[in-house]
Amino acid sequence: MADNKQAFQAGQAAGKAEEKSNVLVDKVKEAATGAGTAAQTAGQKISEAAVGAVNVVKDKTGLGK
Structure with missing residues (x-):
């Protein structure tokens, strides 16, 4: 009887x-x-942000035209 109870409790814990x-x-x-x-x-x-920075550089250097 104790074996069944222990097995049940072990199953619950698992x-x-x-x-x-x-x-x-x-x-x-x-x-x-x-x-x-x-x-x-x-x-x-x-x-x-990088694309924006590239566009600013292009505009400032005249490469964007």
Whole structure:
């Protein structure tokens, strides 16, 4: 009888541990997605700023005409 109870408790503990690990994995995935989005946005802003800078140089040097 004690063996069944111990096996049941071990199963419960394993299930709880698996659920906690799944929650942590989901949080890590969300954080990684957020970081990727932020990096993509930053890259886009840098690219836009570079294009703007090139256009200013072209206008100032007369190359843009």
